[in-house]
Amino acid sequence: MDSSSFLPAAGAENGSAAGGANNGGAAQQHAAPAIREQDRLMPIANVIRIMRRVLPAHAKISDDAKETIQECVSEYISFITGEANERCQREQRKTITAEDVLWAMSRLGFDDYVEPLGAYLHRYREFEGDARGVGLVPGAAPSRGGDHHPHSMSPAAMLKSRGPVSGAAMLPHHHHHHDMQMHAAMYGGTAVPPPAGPPHHGGFLMPHPQGSSHYLPYAYEPTYGGEHAMAAYYGGAAYAPGNGGSGDGSGSGGGGGSASHTPQGSGGLEHPHPFAYK
Amino acid sequence: MEPNSSIPPPVMGAAVAYPPAAGAAYSAGPYAHAHAALGALYPPPPAPGPPSSHQGGAAAAQLQLFWAEQYREIEATTDFKNHNLPLARIKKIMKADEDVRMIAAEAPVVFARACEMFILELTHRGWAHAEENKRRTLQKSDIAAAVARTEVFDFLVDIVPRDEPRDADPAAAAMGAAAPGIPQHPAAADPTTMGYYYVQPQ
Numbered sequence: 001m002d003s004s005s006f007l008p009a010a011g012a013e014n015g016s017a018a019g020g021a022n023n024g025g026a027a028q029q030h031a032a033p034a035i036r037e038q039d040r041l042m043p044i045a046n047v048i049r050i051m052r053r054v055l056p057a058h059a060k061i062s063d064d065a066k067e068t069i070q071e072c073v074s075e076y077i078s079f080i081t082g083e084a085n086e087r088c089q090r091e092q093r094k095t096i097t098a099e100d101v102l103w104a105m106s107r108l109g110f111d112d113y114v115e116p117l118g119a120y121l122h123r124y125r126e127f128e129g130d131a132r133g134v135g136l137v138p139g140a141a142p143s144r145g146g147d148h149h150p151h152s153m154s155p156a157a158m159l160k161s162r163g164p165v166s167g168a169a170m171l172p173h174h175h176h177h178h179d180m181q182m183h184a185a186m187y188g189g190t191a192v193p194p195p196a197g198p199p200h201h202g203g204f205l206m207p208h209p210q211g212s213s214h215y216l217p218y219a220y221e222p223t224y225g226g227e228h229a230m231a232a233y234y235g236g237a238a239y240a241p242g243n244g245g246s247g248d249g250s251g252s253g254g255g256g257g258s259a260s261h262t263p264q265g266s267g268g269l270e271h272p273h274p275f276a277y278k
Numbered sequence: 279m280e281p282n283s284s285i286p287p288p289v290m291g292a293a294v295a296y297p298p299a300a301g302a303a304y305s306a307g308p309y310a311h312a313h314a315a316l317g318a319l320y321p322p323p324p325a326p327g328p329p330s331s332h333q334g335g336a337a338a339a340q341l342q343l344f345w346a347e348q349y350r351e352i353e354a355t356t357d358f359k360n361h362n363l364p365l366a367r368i369k370k371i372m373k374a375d376e377d378v379r380m381i382a383a384e385a386p387v388v389f390a391r392a393c394e395m396f397i398l399e400l401t402h403r404g405w406a407h408a409e410e411n412k413r414r415t416l417q418k419s420d421i422a423a424a425v426a427r428t429e430v431f432d433f434l435v436d437i438v439p440r441d442e443p444r445d446a447d448p449a450a451a452a453m454g455a456a457a458p459g460i461p462q463h464p465a466a467a468d469p470t471t472m473g474y475y476y477v478q479p480q
Contacts, residue, residue: 072437
Protein backbone atom coordinates (compact mmCIF):
# COMPACT_ATOMS: atom_id res chain seq x y z
CA MET A 1 0.00 0.00 0.00
CA ASP A 2 1.25 3.47 -0.78
CA SER A 3 2.46 5.55 2.13
CA SER A 4 1.25 9.15 2.35
CA SER A 5 4.74 10.28 3.35
CA PHE A 6 5.95 9.34 -0.15
CA LEU A 7 3.54 11.59 -1.99
CA PRO A 8 5.64 14.80 -1.89
CA ALA A 9 8.71 12.96 -3.14
CA ALA A 10 6.72 11.38 -5.97
CA GLY A 11 5.33 14.77 -6.90
CA ALA A 12 8.77 16.32 -6.86
CA GLU A 13 10.06 13.51 -9.01
CA ASN A 14 7.26 14.02 -11.50
CA GLY A 15 8.06 17.74 -11.60
CA SER A 16 11.75 17.17 -12.23
CA ALA A 17 11.01 14.44 -14.76
CA ALA A 18 8.93 16.83 -16.84
CA GLY A 19 12.14 18.24 -18.24
CA GLY A 20 12.96 14.92 -19.90
CA ALA A 21 12.14 13.70 -23.40
CA ASN A 22 8.51 13.68 -24.47
CA ASN A 23 8.43 9.94 -24.88
CA GLY A 24 10.13 9.48 -21.54
CA GLY A 25 7.79 12.01 -20.03
CA ALA A 26 4.77 10.08 -21.23
CA ALA A 27 6.13 6.88 -19.71
CA GLN A 28 7.01 8.69 -16.50
CA GLN A 29 3.43 9.80 -16.03
CA HIS A 30 2.46 6.15 -15.59
CA ALA A 31 5.58 4.83 -13.89
CA ALA A 32 6.27 7.00 -10.85
CA PRO A 33 5.87 4.39 -8.16
CA ALA A 34 6.11 5.21 -4.47
CA ILE A 35 6.32 1.73 -3.03
CA ARG A 36 8.88 -0.16 -1.01
CA GLU A 37 12.00 -1.42 -2.72
CA GLN A 38 11.29 -5.13 -2.32
CA ASP A 39 7.73 -4.75 -3.59
CA ARG A 40 8.48 -2.95 -6.83
CA LEU A 41 10.57 -5.70 -8.45
CA MET A 42 9.93 -9.28 -9.43
CA PRO A 43 11.73 -11.85 -7.23
CA ILE A 44 15.21 -12.25 -8.66
CA ALA A 45 15.17 -16.06 -8.32
CA ASN A 46 12.10 -16.29 -10.54
CA VAL A 47 13.63 -13.90 -13.06
CA ILE A 48 16.90 -15.85 -13.23
CA ARG A 49 15.06 -19.15 -13.68
CA ILE A 50 13.17 -17.73 -16.65
CA MET A 51 16.32 -16.17 -18.16
CA ARG A 52 18.16 -19.49 -18.05
CA ARG A 53 15.51 -21.09 -20.24
CA VAL A 54 16.89 -19.31 -23.31
CA LEU A 55 20.57 -19.31 -22.35
CA PRO A 56 23.01 -22.12 -23.04
CA ALA A 57 24.20 -24.16 -20.08
CA HIS A 58 27.63 -22.53 -20.06
CA ALA A 59 26.25 -18.99 -19.99
CA LYS A 60 26.74 -16.83 -16.92
CA ILE A 61 24.64 -13.85 -15.90
CA SER A 62 26.25 -10.88 -14.22
CA ASP A 63 24.59 -9.39 -11.17
CA ASP A 64 23.99 -6.08 -12.92
CA ALA A 65 22.27 -7.90 -15.80
CA LYS A 66 19.96 -9.64 -13.33
CA GLU A 67 19.08 -6.36 -11.66
CA THR A 68 18.57 -4.66 -15.02
CA ILE A 69 16.09 -7.31 -16.13
CA GLN A 70 14.22 -6.93 -12.84
CA GLU A 71 13.91 -3.20 -13.45
CA CYS A 72 12.86 -3.73 -17.06
CA VAL A 73 10.05 -6.13 -16.06
CA SER A 74 8.59 -3.66 -13.57
CA GLU A 75 8.81 -0.90 -16.16
CA TYR A 76 7.08 -3.17 -18.68
CA ILE A 77 4.19 -3.85 -16.29
CA SER A 78 3.79 -0.14 -15.53
CA PHE A 79 4.05 0.78 -19.21
CA ILE A 80 1.32 -1.63 -20.32
CA THR A 81 -0.85 -0.95 -17.27
CA GLY A 82 -0.76 2.78 -17.93
CA GLU A 83 -2.02 2.33 -21.48
CA ALA A 84 -4.70 -0.16 -20.39
CA ASN A 85 -5.86 2.18 -17.65
CA GLU A 86 -6.16 5.09 -20.07
CA ARG A 87 -8.52 2.99 -22.17
CA CYS A 88 -10.58 2.14 -19.09
CA GLN A 89 -10.91 5.79 -18.15
CA ARG A 90 -11.93 6.78 -21.69
CA GLU A 91 -14.67 4.18 -21.58
CA GLN A 92 -15.81 5.15 -18.07
CA ARG A 93 -14.83 1.79 -16.60
CA LYS A 94 -13.16 1.16 -13.26
CA THR A 95 -11.72 -2.32 -13.69
CA ILE A 96 -8.72 -3.18 -15.87
CA THR A 97 -9.56 -6.46 -17.60
CA ALA A 98 -7.35 -9.00 -19.31
CA GLU A 99 -8.67 -7.75 -22.65
CA ASP A 100 -7.53 -4.22 -21.77
CA VAL A 101 -4.04 -5.58 -21.11
CA LEU A 102 -3.96 -7.40 -24.46
CA TRP A 103 -5.26 -4.31 -26.26
CA ALA A 104 -2.57 -2.16 -24.65
CA MET A 105 0.13 -4.60 -25.75
CA SER A 106 -0.97 -4.52 -29.36
CA ARG A 107 -1.19 -0.74 -29.23
CA LEU A 108 2.31 -0.40 -27.77
CA GLY A 109 3.98 -2.65 -30.32
CA PHE A 110 3.91 -6.02 -28.59
CA ASP A 111 1.80 -7.56 -31.34
CA ASP A 112 3.70 -10.84 -31.22
CA TYR A 113 2.59 -11.36 -27.63
CA VAL A 114 -1.14 -10.94 -28.22
CA GLU A 115 -1.93 -14.19 -30.01
CA PRO A 116 -0.08 -16.52 -27.60
CA LEU A 117 -1.55 -14.66 -24.65
CA GLY A 118 -5.04 -14.82 -26.16
CA ALA A 119 -4.67 -18.59 -26.43
CA TYR A 120 -3.36 -18.74 -22.87
CA LEU A 121 -6.27 -16.66 -21.56
CA HIS A 122 -8.72 -18.90 -23.42
CA ARG A 123 -7.26 -22.03 -21.86
CA TYR A 124 -7.10 -20.39 -18.44
CA ARG A 125 -10.83 -19.66 -18.64
CA GLU A 126 -11.50 -23.27 -19.57
CA PHE A 127 -9.48 -24.28 -16.53
CA GLU A 128 -11.53 -21.92 -14.36
CA GLY A 129 -14.71 -23.37 -15.84
CA ASP A 130 -13.58 -26.89 -14.95
CA ALA A 131 -12.66 -25.75 -11.47
CA ARG A 132 -16.25 -24.57 -11.02
CA GLY A 133 -17.54 -28.05 -11.85
CA VAL A 134 -18.46 -27.55 -15.50
CA GLY A 135 -17.55 -31.07 -16.53
CA LEU A 136 -18.78 -33.87 -18.74
CA VAL A 137 -19.69 -37.47 -17.97
CA PRO A 138 -19.48 -40.17 -20.66
CA GLY A 139 -23.23 -40.79 -20.52
CA ALA A 140 -23.94 -37.16 -21.37
CA ALA A 141 -21.90 -37.25 -24.56
CA PRO A 142 -24.83 -37.47 -27.02
CA SER A 143 -26.74 -34.46 -25.70
CA ARG A 144 -23.56 -32.46 -25.11
CA GLY A 145 -22.46 -33.23 -28.64
CA GLY A 146 -25.53 -31.44 -29.90
CA ASP A 147 -24.37 -28.31 -28.09
CA HIS A 148 -20.87 -28.49 -29.47
CA HIS A 149 -21.13 -25.92 -32.24
CA PRO A 150 -22.77 -23.11 -30.21
CA HIS A 151 -20.34 -23.72 -27.37
CA SER A 152 -17.31 -23.46 -29.60
CA MET A 153 -18.58 -20.19 -31.02
CA SER A 154 -19.07 -18.47 -27.68
CA PRO A 155 -15.39 -17.85 -26.82
CA ALA A 156 -14.66 -16.56 -30.31
CA ALA A 157 -17.65 -14.24 -30.24
CA MET A 158 -16.67 -12.99 -26.80
CA LEU A 159 -13.12 -12.27 -27.87
CA LYS A 160 -14.34 -10.62 -31.05
CA SER A 161 -16.54 -8.23 -29.14
CA ARG A 162 -14.09 -7.44 -26.37
CA GLY A 163 -10.58 -8.36 -27.37
CA PRO A 164 -8.04 -7.92 -30.15
CA VAL A 165 -8.96 -9.28 -33.55
CA SER A 166 -5.84 -11.40 -33.74
CA GLY A 167 -6.83 -13.17 -30.57
CA ALA A 168 -10.22 -14.02 -32.04
CA ALA A 169 -8.78 -15.00 -35.40
CA MET A 170 -6.58 -17.58 -33.76
CA LEU A 171 -9.43 -19.58 -32.22
CA PRO A 172 -11.05 -21.15 -35.31
CA HIS A 173 -7.73 -22.42 -36.61
CA HIS A 174 -6.79 -23.85 -33.25
CA HIS A 175 -10.03 -25.75 -32.99
CA HIS A 176 -9.83 -26.97 -36.55
CA HIS A 177 -6.30 -28.21 -36.04
CA HIS A 178 -7.34 -29.96 -32.86
CA ASP A 179 -10.10 -31.80 -34.71
CA MET A 180 -7.73 -32.90 -37.41
CA GLN A 181 -5.27 -34.19 -34.86
CA MET A 182 -7.94 -36.14 -33.02
CA HIS A 183 -9.11 -37.63 -36.30
CA ALA A 184 -5.60 -38.69 -37.21
CA ALA A 185 -5.11 -40.21 -33.78
CA MET A 186 -8.33 -42.21 -33.93
CA TYR A 187 -8.07 -43.37 -37.53
CA GLY A 188 -4.34 -43.84 -37.82
CA GLY A 189 -4.56 -45.39 -41.26
CA THR A 190 -6.55 -42.61 -42.88
CA ALA A 191 -5.76 -42.08 -46.55
CA VAL A 192 -6.99 -38.50 -46.59
CA PRO A 193 -4.46 -35.87 -45.53
CA PRO A 194 -5.92 -33.02 -43.45
CA PRO A 195 -6.58 -29.73 -45.25
CA ALA A 196 -3.49 -27.58 -45.66
CA GLY A 197 -2.78 -25.40 -42.63
CA PRO A 198 0.04 -23.13 -41.53
CA PRO A 199 3.04 -25.48 -41.31
CA HIS A 200 4.57 -23.69 -38.33
CA HIS A 201 1.57 -24.74 -36.25
CA GLY A 202 2.21 -28.39 -36.94
CA GLY A 203 3.47 -29.03 -33.43
CA PHE A 204 0.15 -28.37 -31.73
CA LEU A 205 -1.17 -31.52 -30.15
CA MET A 206 -2.80 -31.94 -26.77
CA PRO A 207 -2.11 -35.38 -25.29
CA HIS A 208 -5.12 -35.08 -22.97
CA PRO A 209 -7.77 -32.55 -23.90
CA GLN A 210 -8.81 -30.46 -20.92
CA GLY A 211 -11.54 -27.93 -20.44
CA SER A 212 -15.12 -28.37 -21.49
CA SER A 213 -14.78 -27.06 -25.03
CA HIS A 214 -11.75 -29.26 -25.66
CA TYR A 215 -13.36 -32.36 -24.22
CA LEU A 216 -16.33 -32.19 -26.57
CA PRO A 217 -14.48 -32.92 -29.83
CA TYR A 218 -12.87 -35.98 -28.33
CA ALA A 219 -16.16 -37.25 -26.95
CA TYR A 220 -18.36 -36.61 -29.95
CA GLU A 221 -15.97 -37.09 -32.85
CA PRO A 222 -16.37 -40.83 -33.49
CA THR A 223 -20.13 -40.59 -33.24
CA TYR A 224 -20.99 -37.33 -34.95
CA GLY A 225 -18.45 -37.14 -37.73
CA GLY A 226 -21.11 -38.68 -39.93
CA GLU A 227 -23.66 -36.30 -38.48
CA HIS A 228 -21.63 -33.33 -39.64
CA ALA A 229 -21.20 -34.89 -43.03
CA MET A 230 -24.92 -35.55 -43.40
CA ALA A 231 -25.70 -32.08 -42.05
CA ALA A 232 -23.47 -30.56 -44.70
CA TYR A 233 -25.18 -32.66 -47.37
CA TYR A 234 -28.75 -31.98 -46.23
CA GLY A 235 -28.26 -28.28 -45.57
CA GLY A 236 -27.95 -28.61 -41.82
CA ALA A 237 -31.13 -30.56 -41.18
CA ALA A 238 -31.29 -31.66 -37.56
CA TYR A 239 -31.66 -35.32 -36.65
CA ALA A 240 -30.82 -37.57 -33.73
CA PRO A 241 -27.56 -39.51 -34.10
CA GLY A 242 -27.65 -43.25 -33.60
CA ASN A 243 -24.40 -44.41 -32.00
CA GLY A 244 -23.71 -43.21 -28.49
CA GLY A 245 -20.32 -44.74 -27.91
CA SER A 246 -16.83 -44.55 -29.37
CA GLY A 247 -15.63 -47.21 -31.76
CA ASP A 248 -13.49 -47.85 -34.80
CA GLY A 249 -13.84 -45.88 -38.00
CA SER A 250 -16.23 -48.20 -39.76
CA GLY A 251 -18.38 -48.43 -36.66
CA SER A 252 -18.86 -44.70 -36.32
CA GLY A 253 -19.38 -44.29 -40.05
CA GLY A 254 -22.03 -46.97 -40.00
CA GLY A 255 -23.70 -45.23 -37.09
CA GLY A 256 -24.03 -42.06 -39.11
CA GLY A 257 -25.60 -43.94 -41.98
CA SER A 258 -28.03 -45.73 -39.72
CA ALA A 259 -29.10 -42.42 -38.24
CA SER A 260 -30.13 -41.18 -41.65
CA HIS A 261 -32.39 -44.20 -42.06
CA THR A 262 -33.85 -44.59 -38.58
CA PRO A 263 -33.57 -41.55 -36.26
CA GLN A 264 -33.99 -43.78 -33.21
CA GLY A 265 -30.94 -45.62 -34.40
CA SER A 266 -29.32 -48.88 -33.43
CA GLY A 267 -25.75 -50.00 -33.04
CA GLY A 268 -25.92 -52.53 -35.85
CA LEU A 269 -26.44 -52.32 -39.59
CA GLU A 270 -29.84 -53.56 -40.70
CA HIS A 271 -29.60 -53.03 -44.45
CA PRO A 272 -27.04 -54.34 -46.91
CA HIS A 273 -26.71 -51.00 -48.73
CA PRO A 274 -27.73 -48.21 -46.31
CA PHE A 275 -26.02 -45.51 -48.38
CA ALA A 276 -27.60 -46.31 -51.71
CA TYR A 277 -29.24 -42.98 -52.42
CA LYS A 278 -30.34 -42.15 -55.94
CA MET B 279 -24.10 -42.46 -60.84
CA GLU B 280 -21.82 -43.61 -58.04
CA PRO B 281 -18.10 -42.83 -58.47
CA ASN B 282 -15.80 -45.81 -58.84
CA SER B 283 -12.67 -44.02 -57.68
CA SER B 284 -11.26 -45.00 -54.30
CA ILE B 285 -10.23 -41.40 -53.61
CA PRO B 286 -12.95 -39.69 -51.57
CA PRO B 287 -14.69 -36.86 -53.42
CA PRO B 288 -14.61 -33.26 -52.16
CA VAL B 289 -17.41 -31.72 -50.12
CA MET B 290 -19.20 -30.53 -53.24
CA GLY B 291 -19.59 -34.14 -54.22
CA ALA B 292 -21.47 -34.96 -51.03
CA ALA B 293 -24.43 -36.32 -52.99
CA VAL B 294 -22.41 -39.37 -54.02
CA ALA B 295 -20.03 -39.54 -51.06
CA TYR B 296 -20.94 -43.09 -50.07
CA PRO B 297 -20.25 -45.69 -52.74
CA PRO B 298 -22.20 -48.84 -51.85
CA ALA B 299 -20.10 -51.41 -53.63
CA ALA B 300 -16.87 -52.49 -51.92
CA GLY B 301 -16.41 -53.30 -48.24
CA ALA B 302 -13.18 -51.32 -48.03
CA ALA B 303 -14.78 -48.29 -49.61
CA TYR B 304 -17.73 -48.77 -47.30
CA SER B 305 -15.54 -48.64 -44.21
CA ALA B 306 -13.44 -45.68 -45.42
CA GLY B 307 -16.00 -43.56 -47.25
CA PRO B 308 -18.10 -42.06 -44.45
CA TYR B 309 -15.13 -41.10 -42.33
CA ALA B 310 -13.34 -39.51 -45.28
CA HIS B 311 -16.39 -37.44 -46.10
CA ALA B 312 -16.73 -36.41 -42.47
CA HIS B 313 -13.09 -35.38 -42.54
CA ALA B 314 -13.66 -33.16 -45.55
CA ALA B 315 -16.84 -31.75 -44.05
CA LEU B 316 -15.01 -30.85 -40.86
CA GLY B 317 -12.38 -29.13 -42.94
CA ALA B 318 -15.14 -27.06 -44.51
CA LEU B 319 -16.71 -26.30 -41.15
CA TYR B 320 -13.47 -24.97 -39.67
CA PRO B 321 -11.43 -23.44 -42.50
CA PRO B 322 -7.91 -22.42 -41.45
CA PRO B 323 -7.48 -18.67 -41.00
CA PRO B 324 -5.14 -16.72 -43.29
CA ALA B 325 -1.52 -17.36 -42.39
CA PRO B 326 -0.23 -14.73 -39.96
CA GLY B 327 2.47 -12.43 -41.25
CA PRO B 328 6.05 -12.96 -40.14
CA PRO B 329 6.84 -11.40 -36.76
CA SER B 330 8.24 -7.90 -37.03
CA SER B 331 12.00 -7.94 -36.65
CA HIS B 332 14.71 -5.35 -37.13
CA GLN B 333 17.42 -7.97 -37.57
CA GLY B 334 18.52 -10.25 -40.38
CA GLY B 335 16.96 -13.43 -41.68
CA ALA B 336 18.72 -15.70 -39.21
CA ALA B 337 17.48 -13.66 -36.27
CA ALA B 338 13.98 -13.59 -37.77
CA ALA B 339 14.02 -17.37 -38.08
CA GLN B 340 15.14 -17.64 -34.47
CA LEU B 341 12.29 -15.38 -33.42
CA GLN B 342 9.82 -17.54 -35.31
CA LEU B 343 11.16 -20.57 -33.50
CA PHE B 344 10.81 -18.64 -30.27
CA TRP B 345 7.13 -17.90 -30.88
CA ALA B 346 6.44 -21.43 -32.07
CA GLU B 347 7.94 -22.60 -28.79
CA GLN B 348 5.69 -20.19 -26.91
CA TYR B 349 2.63 -21.61 -28.62
CA ARG B 350 3.74 -25.15 -27.86
CA GLU B 351 4.33 -24.32 -24.20
CA ILE B 352 0.96 -22.62 -23.88
CA GLU B 353 -0.78 -25.62 -25.41
CA ALA B 354 1.07 -27.88 -23.00
CA THR B 355 0.17 -25.81 -19.94
CA THR B 356 -1.87 -27.85 -17.48
CA ASP B 357 -1.12 -26.06 -14.22
CA PHE B 358 -2.92 -22.72 -13.97
CA LYS B 359 -2.56 -22.48 -10.21
CA ASN B 360 1.19 -21.89 -9.99
CA HIS B 361 2.75 -19.13 -12.04
CA ASN B 362 6.42 -18.48 -12.61
CA LEU B 363 5.91 -14.94 -11.32
CA PRO B 364 3.89 -14.04 -8.22
CA LEU B 365 0.51 -12.53 -9.05
CA ALA B 366 0.40 -10.47 -5.86
CA ARG B 367 3.64 -8.72 -6.80
CA ILE B 368 2.36 -8.01 -10.31
CA LYS B 369 -0.82 -6.54 -8.88
CA LYS B 370 1.16 -4.37 -6.48
CA ILE B 371 3.26 -2.98 -9.32
CA MET B 372 0.10 -2.29 -11.32
CA LYS B 373 -1.40 -0.49 -8.32
CA ALA B 374 1.70 1.67 -7.95
CA ASP B 375 0.05 3.88 -10.55
CA GLU B 376 -2.41 5.83 -8.40
CA ASP B 377 -4.79 6.24 -11.34
CA VAL B 378 -5.33 2.48 -11.42
CA ARG B 379 -8.46 1.66 -9.48
CA MET B 380 -9.63 -1.95 -9.85
CA ILE B 381 -7.88 -4.89 -11.52
CA ALA B 382 -9.73 -7.97 -12.79
CA ALA B 383 -8.38 -11.29 -11.53
CA GLU B 384 -7.38 -12.38 -15.03
CA ALA B 385 -5.18 -9.35 -15.72
CA PRO B 386 -2.27 -10.40 -13.45
CA VAL B 387 -2.57 -13.94 -14.88
CA VAL B 388 -2.05 -12.60 -18.40
CA PHE B 389 0.75 -10.35 -17.16
CA ALA B 390 2.52 -13.28 -15.52
CA ARG B 391 2.75 -15.00 -18.88
CA ALA B 392 3.52 -11.78 -20.75
CA CYS B 393 6.40 -10.96 -18.40
CA GLU B 394 7.83 -14.43 -18.97
CA MET B 395 7.81 -13.78 -22.72
CA PHE B 396 9.31 -10.35 -22.15
CA ILE B 397 12.15 -11.71 -20.01
CA LEU B 398 12.81 -14.50 -22.51
CA GLU B 399 12.90 -12.12 -25.48
CA LEU B 400 15.09 -9.53 -23.75
CA THR B 401 17.48 -12.22 -22.51
CA HIS B 402 17.59 -13.88 -25.92
CA ARG B 403 18.43 -10.62 -27.69
CA GLY B 404 20.95 -9.68 -25.01
CA TRP B 405 22.69 -13.03 -25.30
CA ALA B 406 23.00 -12.52 -29.06
CA HIS B 407 25.01 -9.39 -28.32
CA ALA B 408 27.19 -11.20 -25.78
CA GLU B 409 27.96 -13.89 -28.35
CA GLU B 410 28.87 -11.27 -30.94
CA ASN B 411 31.52 -10.06 -28.49
CA LYS B 412 32.74 -13.61 -27.81
CA ARG B 413 31.66 -13.46 -24.18
CA ARG B 414 29.97 -16.13 -22.08
CA THR B 415 28.67 -13.78 -19.42
CA LEU B 416 25.50 -11.79 -20.04
CA GLN B 417 26.16 -8.24 -18.93
CA LYS B 418 24.13 -5.11 -18.47
CA SER B 419 25.64 -3.69 -21.65
CA ASP B 420 24.18 -6.63 -23.57
CA ILE B 421 20.72 -5.79 -22.27
CA ALA B 422 21.31 -2.15 -23.19
CA ALA B 423 22.35 -3.16 -26.70
CA ALA B 424 19.20 -5.28 -27.09
CA VAL B 425 17.09 -2.33 -25.96
CA ALA B 426 18.85 0.02 -28.36
CA ARG B 427 18.37 -2.32 -31.30
CA THR B 428 14.70 -3.11 -30.75
CA GLU B 429 12.19 -0.33 -31.33
CA VAL B 430 9.48 -1.94 -29.20
CA PHE B 431 11.81 -1.63 -26.19
CA ASP B 432 12.16 2.15 -26.51
CA PHE B 433 10.28 2.62 -23.25
CA LEU B 434 13.28 1.06 -21.48
CA VAL B 435 15.88 3.61 -22.60
CA ASP B 436 15.64 5.32 -19.22
CA ILE B 437 16.25 2.04 -17.38
CA VAL B 438 19.53 1.15 -19.06
CA PRO B 439 22.27 3.67 -19.85
CA ARG B 440 22.42 4.77 -23.48
CA ASP B 441 26.19 5.22 -23.64
CA GLU B 442 27.18 1.60 -23.19
CA PRO B 443 25.82 0.22 -26.50
CA ARG B 444 28.04 2.61 -28.43
CA ASP B 445 31.19 1.51 -26.58
CA ALA B 446 32.39 -1.42 -28.62
CA ASP B 447 35.69 -1.37 -26.72
CA PRO B 448 35.46 -3.61 -23.62
CA ALA B 449 37.97 -1.45 -21.76
CA ALA B 450 35.97 1.69 -22.49
CA ALA B 451 32.79 -0.09 -21.42
CA ALA B 452 34.43 -1.16 -18.17
CA MET B 453 35.66 2.37 -17.54
CA GLY B 454 32.19 3.69 -18.26
CA ALA B 455 30.68 1.25 -15.81
CA ALA B 456 33.19 2.28 -13.16
CA ALA B 457 32.64 6.00 -13.72
CA PRO B 458 31.15 7.64 -10.62
CA GLY B 459 28.85 9.74 -12.76
CA ILE B 460 26.87 6.68 -13.84
CA PRO B 461 26.08 4.64 -10.74
CA GLN B 462 25.10 1.06 -11.38
CA HIS B 463 22.55 1.04 -8.58
CA PRO B 464 20.87 4.43 -8.33
CA ALA B 465 18.84 3.55 -5.24
CA ALA B 466 21.92 2.42 -3.35
CA ALA B 467 23.96 5.41 -4.48
CA ASP B 468 21.33 7.91 -3.43
CA PRO B 469 18.88 6.36 -0.97
CA THR B 470 17.12 9.64 -0.25
CA THR B 471 15.55 9.91 -3.69
CA MET B 472 12.46 7.89 -4.53
CA GLY B 473 12.81 8.20 -8.28
CA TYR B 474 14.30 4.81 -9.03
CA TYR B 475 13.89 5.11 -12.77
CA TYR B 476 14.92 8.63 -13.64
CA VAL B 477 18.17 9.56 -11.94
CA GLN B 478 20.31 8.56 -14.90
CA PRO B 479 22.07 11.52 -16.50
CA GLN B 480 20.82 12.24 -20.00
